[in-house]
Amino acid sequence: MLSPQLNLYFIxxxxxxxxxxxxxxxxxxxxRWWRPEFVLVVAIYWIFFMPLTIxxxxxxxxxxxxxxxxxxxxxxxxxxxxxxxxxxxxxYQRVRNFSIGRQSAxxxxxxxxxxxxxxxxxxxxxxxLSGIQFLYPAITSALLWPVCSWWLxxxxxxxxx
Amino acid sequence: xxxxxxxxxxDRLEPLREKLAQVVTPFYQITDVPSRVNDWRKDTFVxxxxxxxxxxALKTELLIHRRKLQQLASLAAENVRLRQLLNASQMLxxxxxxxxxxxxxxxxxxxxxxxxxxxxxxxxxxQPVLDAFGLMGQVIEVGETSSTxxxxxxxxxxxxVQVNRNGVRAIAEGTGDLNSLSLRHVSANTDIRAGDLLVSxxxxxxxxxxxxxxxxxxxxxxxxxxxxxxxAKPMARLDRSRHLLLVFENRDxxxxxxxxxxxxxxxxxxxxxSSSSSAAGAR
Numbered sequence: 001m002l003s004p005q006l007n008l009y010f011i012x013x014x015x016x017x018x019x020x021x022x023x024x025x026x027x028x029x030x031x032r033w034w035r036p037e038f039v040l041v042v043a044i045y046w047i048f049f050m051p052l053t054i055x056x057x058x059x060x061x062x063x064x065x066x067x068x069x070x071x072x073x074x075x076x077x078x079x080x081x082x083x084x085x086x087x088x089x090x091x092y093q094r095v096r097n098f099s100i101g102r103q104s105a106x107x108x109x110x111x112x113x114x115x116x117x118x119x120x121x122x123x124x125x126x127x128x129l130s131g132i133q134f135l136y137p138a139i140t141s142a143l144l145w146p147v148c149s150w151w152l153x154x155x156x157x158x159x160x161x
Numbered sequence: 162x163x164x165x166x167x168x169x170x171x172d173r174l175e176p177l178r179e180k181l182a183q184v185v186t187p188f189y190q191i192t193d194v195p196s197r198v199n200d201w202r203k204d205t206f207v208x209x210x211x212x213x214x215x216x217x218a219l220k221t222e223l224l225i226h227r228r229k230l231q232q233l234a235s236l237a238a239e240n241v242r243l244r245q246l247l248n249a250s251q252m253l254x255x256x257x258x259x260x261x262x263x264x265x266x267x268x269x270x271x272x273x274x275x276x277x278x279x280x281x282x283x284x285x286x287x288q289p290v291l292d293a294f295g296l297m298g299q300v301i302e303v304g305e306t307s308s309t310x311x312x313x314x315x316x317x318x319x320x321x322v323q324v325n326r327n328g329v330r331a332i333a334e335g336t337g338d339l340n341s342l343s344l345r346h347v348s349a350n351t352d353i354r355a356g357d358l359l360v361s362x363x364x365x366x367x368x369x370x371x372x373x374x375x376x377x378x379x380x381x382x383x384x385x386x387x388x389x390x391x392x393a394k395p396m397a398r399l400d401r402s403r404h405l406l407l408v409f410e411n412r413d414x415x416x417x418x419x420x421x422x423x424x425x426x427x428x429x430x431x432x433x434x435s436s437s438s439s440a441a442g443a444r
Contacts, residue, residue, distance in 0.1 A: 024188055
């Protein structure tokens, strides 16, 4: 049996791999706007769970890997992840005590910020966006949050303690 | 931040991306598993009656195509004779390689798909990609066993086309919408109408000549604008086709006269005026 600490790192790594797979799972072309930002939501969960052990360098590497995976300009997801992670580090003490609904609303804001930087980079790459579509992932991510946090809570409580 | 700018405005990160493309392939193979299982299920659990019916339908279709092929042989021969009369180079058959779609780009702003062919199969950057109905796009990134295809509907893609009816040339640009391309700089008195078939013109020497690209849907003549607004619908089923064709042009055997004349004239012109004039005289 692994030590509890190692066990937890294993769960973290596994959850990120699952999130990365979900983030490239093929969807119909028109449905792609509704895909939640799985990696970002999982990252936010772990930052709230253990805010003092999260490494910005690793987050940056994770973002770069996601960029590679999705074939978008290098740095796009890293930028969003780092900005959101910083806000999370500043605010985790308050947000942890929120009800699940208010947490979801907070997730909506955070993912919305990440979407803004994403689309700013996409705009620089020559793919201009029109309309409010870029907020769809923020909506679905907010809806995903209760499920995701409940599920990850279950797993960590079962295997960590 | 600096990384974003370096990546966007220079191409220094390109080799890195090409090398790391290999790491990415397993992810797309994993996400492809459900559709593979579905294909396997469809192939395995099928009743004999259905198979018989399908066989029957395919036989009929084959017969129809055979009849068309008989005519085609004589037409092709006639075409070659006429081209010889015109002193033009011969049209050669393009060879193709069948590829299968294994993933769709998750970025909703870009229209890219990932296919299961790479450098080991001979795929190369800029290679044209077709499906059964028309031109789909071109290969933009090649890994060892997979590559990325940019679809013609992507907002950063443009393709030279001509109207099949009368040969009017234009450039069809992607709009970021799967079902429409727009034609750029078509002057207001051009003979083009809804229902016209646009085929690839072969100018630019990237796409081969004569593959169907799109069908004109709407032509708007606005007196206040210098150009027509022409919207066309791609013929290829960009969001449905799973089996694609990679085209290998037999370019070294003079299939595209425009592509060949370029390298022969340019060195002569750069060598100096006297030599270029002598070269022209020799020709």
